[in-house]
Amino acid sequence: MMRLMEAELFPSTPGKVKIERAHTINRQFHRCFASTSTMFLWALFLIALTASYLSFQSFVDTSSRYFNASWGGMHWEKQIRASATVRRPGGMSVLVTGAAGFVGTHVSLALRKRGDGVVGLDNFNSYYDPSLKKAREALLESHGVFVVEGDIDDARLLAKLFDVVPFTHVMHLAAQAGVRYAIENPASYVHSNIAGLVTLLEACKSADPQPAVVWASSSSVYGLNEKAPFSEADRTDRPASLYAATKKAGEEITHTYNHIYGLSITGLRFFTVYGPWGRPDMAYFSFTRNILQGKPITVYRGKNRVDLARDFTFIDDIVKGCVASLDTAEKSTGSGGRKGGPAQYRIYNLGNTSPVTVPALVGILERHLKVKAKKNVVEMPGNGDVPFTHANISLARAELGYKPTTNLETGLKKFVRWYLSYYGYSPRSGGSAAEATTGSAKSL
Numbered sequence: 001m002m003r004l005m006e007a008e009l010f011p012s013t014p015g016k017v018k019i020e021r022a023h024t025i026n027r028q029f030h031r032c033f034a035s036t037s038t039m040f041l042w043a044l045f046l047i048a049l050t051a052s053y054l055s056f057q058s059f060v061d062t063s064s065r066y067f068n069a070s071w072g073g074m075h076w077e078k079q080i081r082a083s084a085t086v087r088r089p090g091g092m093s094v095l096v097t098g099a100a101g102f103v104g105t106h107v108s109l110a111l112r113k114r115g116d117g118v119v120g121l122d123n124f125n126s127y128y129d130p131s132l133k134k135a136r137e138a139l140l141e142s143h144g145v146f147v148v149e150g151d152i153d154d155a156r157l158l159a160k161l162f163d164v165v166p167f168t169h170v171m172h173l174a175a176q177a178g179v180r181y182a183i184e185n186p187a188s189y190v191h192s193n194i195a196g197l198v199t200l201l202e203a204c205k206s207a208d209p210q211p212a213v214v215w216a217s218s219s220s221v222y223g224l225n226e227k228a229p230f231s232e233a234d235r236t237d238r239p240a241s242l243y244a245a246t247k248k249a250g251e252e253i254t255h256t257y258n259h260i261y262g263l264s265i266t267g268l269r270f271f272t273v274y275g276p277w278g279r280p281d282m283a284y285f286s287f288t289r290n291i292l293q294g295k296p297i298t299v300y301r302g303k304n305r306v307d308l309a310r311d312f313t314f315i316d317d318i319v320k321g322c323v324a325s326l327d328t329a330e331k332s333t334g335s336g337g338r339k340g341g342p343a344q345y346r347i348y349n350l351g352n353t354s355p356v357t358v359p360a361l362v363g364i365l366e367r368h369l370k371v372k373a374k375k376n377v378v379e380m381p382g383n384g385d386v387p388f389t390h391a392n393i394s395l396a397r398a399e400l401g402y403k404p405t406t407n408l409e410t411g412l413k414k415f416v417r418w419y420l421s422y423y424g425y426s427p428r429s430g431g432s433a434a435e436a437t438t439g440s441a442k443s444l
């Protein structure tokens with residue numbers, strides 16, 4: 001019993017000799033005290049060790065997050081400042097979202113070439129082949145445009161960007177595009193076209209100075225509108241796809257930020273934009289790929305065997321419309337999140353004004369590629385498509401000086417030339433592009 005008590009009173013500690021039972025009570029108390037203080041010291045030591053281990057871990061975590069992050073740091077900020085530098089009197093510094101996208105790349109290049117400061121932002125998602133986006137980024141970099149890798153829904157990143165550069169304008173082209181893909185991945189449209197848009201507008205409204213915002217809406221907002229050509233004042237409350245609904249919502253959301261915070265806003269309704277460096281998910285692009293590979297293409301047809309038609313618009317015309325919108329945008333009126341007075345709010349159609357049917361589009365491609373397409377004609381599935389689009393561009397002509405000059409025949413010729421060169425086709429004289437493609441073509 002006594003031994004048990006002793007053992008409880010004087011437990012052994014690591015590295016210490018066992019207590020001798022023959023000690024006097026005093027000595028026992030002394031040892032007891034000594035042992036308790038040793039234990040206390042050991043406990044302190046262990047706590048300190050654990051604390052330093054934990055803080056070291058968190059340092060390692062933070063630094064690895066920091067070093068792995070695609071943005072941040074002094075070098076990064078320096079690249080942004082250099083890219084945003086204005087090189088012409090009265091030039092603007094523009095944040096272009098979706099800069100590695102089709103329209104974003106072309107607009108960024110046009111701005112940079114005339115001496116404006118341009119910083120790109122893109123999340124390089126895999127909706128379509130990210131290597132094409134990387135190739136566009138390389139093209140931009142060769143012209144001195146730096147593209148930040150990040151998402152428009154990242155409020156911290158946006159705040160940092162506005163902290164580093166007092167952007168005068170935002171050209172907002174980042175979005176989840178594609179009409180039919182919304183059936184497969186609705187959340188992506190909500191993430192980019194709704195949540196991302198709001199996050200971006202929040203950053204713009206808080207920025208000092210507030211930038212003027214020009215952004216990409218879509219011809220799809222006209223939905224089931226049958227009155228042709230489509231004018232800005234026509235009904236847009238009957239969208240036929242979730243994509244269209246999110247773009248329409250974007251028009252309402254931007255109006256709210258214009259109304260409450262004095263942000264200058266211009267929404268551009270693009271009509272089926274095509275051209276070099278285009279989007280592989282679009283019909284003209286995927287048709288070209290399939291025709292060259294000898295694969296069949298699916299051509300949708302409307303009810304009663306009516307051909308579908310689109311007001312296909314060449315990229316160079318769209319770029320001119322975007323740049324003119326930036327040039328004519330008035331300043332936002334607010335600062336520090338407060339409205340200073342009424343601000344400009346505009347919406348324009350940017351189309352070509354001459355719709356072409358999908359079979360006619362295929363015919364032009366067949367001529368340029370010198371290959372006959374294998375066509376499967378099927379009735380348009382009910383997945384978001386509309387039978388036709390046709391832009392009335394009077395407003396953009398009057399207020400932006402917008403005047404499209406490239407017809408589908410000429411524009412597709414330029415696209416095909418780019419496609420063949422980008423994917424490594426080298427047509428022999430007299431032969432068709434397809435005959436000359438063996439081996440060297442990159443697959444999409």
Ligand SMILES: O=C(O)[C@H]1O[C@H](OP(=O)(O)OP(=O)(O)OC[C@H]2O[C@@H](n3ccc(=O)[nH]c3=O)[C@H](O)[C@@H]2O)[C@H](O)[C@@H](O)[C@@H]1O
Pocket residue numbers: 177178179217218219220270271272273281282283284298299300301308309310358380385
């Ligand atoms: O104008 C717009 O606002 C929209 O234009 C295009 O949408 P869409 O006109 O549907 O363009 P494509 O996907 O290239 O389709 C063009 C036409 O080809 C048809 N098509 C498409 C794909 C296919 O395999 N077969 C086919 O016949 C479509 O039904 C449509 O009539 C873009 O993809 C959207 O991002 C953009 O917002």
